[in-house]
Amino acid sequence: MKHDQAVELLREALPQLQQSFAHLPTRDFEEPSTDAMRSVLAEITGRLADNYPYFHPLYAGQMLKPPHPIARAAYALAMWLNPNNHALDGGRASSHLEVEAVREIAAMFGWTEYLGHLTSGGTFANLEALWVAGELAPGKKIVASENAHYTHNRISAVLRLPFASIAADARGRMDLSALQAALQSGEVETVVVTLGTTSSGAVDPLDRILDLRQRYGFRIHVDAAYGGYFKLVSNLAEDAAQAFSHIHEADSIVVDPHKHGLQPYGCGCILFRDPSVGRLYKHDSPYTYFTSSELHLGEISLECSRAGAAATALWATQRLLPLRPDGEFANGLACGLKATLRIYERLRKDKRFLTGPEPELDILVFAVKACTLQESSRLATAVFDHAAAEDLHLALAQIPISYFGENAWPDAPAGSKVTCLRSVLMKPEHLDWVDEIWKRLSHAASKAMKAADE
Known part of the structure; x- marks a missing residue:
């Protein structure tokens, strides 16, 4: 797709949005000088050229995928209003769009009952998952493969939860013998299963870890920040396909739409299979919850201000490109x-x-x-x-x-x-x-x- 598609789409849509507020009085304060802004943009354009061409197929280094033109246009369109999805007061339309977009992601994993929302990225989404695990079992140990993302160790330290690294096998997956040895101590409450390590793309054997859960009883958090969308793919090898086919049995799942979901940074998503964990988030605010009796997304998130533009872009992309296995x-x-x-x-x-x-x-x-x-x-x-x-x-x-x-x-x-x-x-x-x-x-x-x- 051409890079100017998003600009053209925005040029067509923005006047329609502005017309929705045309009844308001005209602003009488002085606008910034167009020439001054043009000068600043010219300077920043030169600075931004000091980048790798992340958008081009010859860039094949890190996990950087250009947002879809519809995501760019929808994000920029929402930025004209700059909604805040912390509360319905700050993001009326975009909060509803977030609920709908997250519902489609949950359905991709086979969930119709769940608790979930968008976050600023996978790190914070994983933090919420481990925070809930710690609230349900205070002081109990978190374990993850040595090839899991380093943030799990760091997050556990922030939450003051004990953490242990489990050895990986020669394929980069969590070693089941090492995991079983750790489980025998009785100290482990949560096992982080990585479906798509960021080092080599390895997929932990979720199906076999679930067998261990029946024996030892522990919580499973699936970190699918990178690999989650591969649930839709039919050309996975047998082991990986088997692991993804059981993802609905996890207790919580993280996926990052800003990785494979064609979204701008930052856009992560956390999902819990048991909606009742929402009670752990419950809080009261003296100023953000007063115009609606409906659930506010800010009541089920550790983050406060969150970009409504991110939810808008995700919703638009999923409306154009539904999350279907054959799509x-x-x-x-x-x-x-x-x-x-x-x-x-x-x-x-x-x-x-x-x-x-x-x-x-x-x-x-x-x-x-x-x-x-x-x-x-x-x-x-x-x-x-x-x-x-x-x-x-x-x-x-x-x-x-x-x-x-x-x-x-x-x-x-x-x-x-x-x-x-x-x-x-x-x-x-x-x-x-x-x-x-x-x-x-x-x-x-x-x-x-x-x-x-x-």
């Missing part, structure tokens, strides 16, 4: 996974590279083959630099060497990590750019290795 939105996710698997197969057959397990989502991690760990890490950095010089933007990551097999670097100490290359192919357009991406990556690798030999 256009789901097909876009499937395209990213196809692109990832195609490049993975090329890497696997190329003697210059070293691959780990087949990707479960659209994150691809690979190393450069070398005799020593240090040389492999150095070459990965060189490939990263040469690729960037050719406008192919990847990322570097520190990954345990066990991910690449026992014999990758036999002389390296156990538990060592290697600097490797990481690519996130989350844009639907990446599927059409596989050949171009591979051409530039291969050329960058040849340059790096030639320079190493000189």
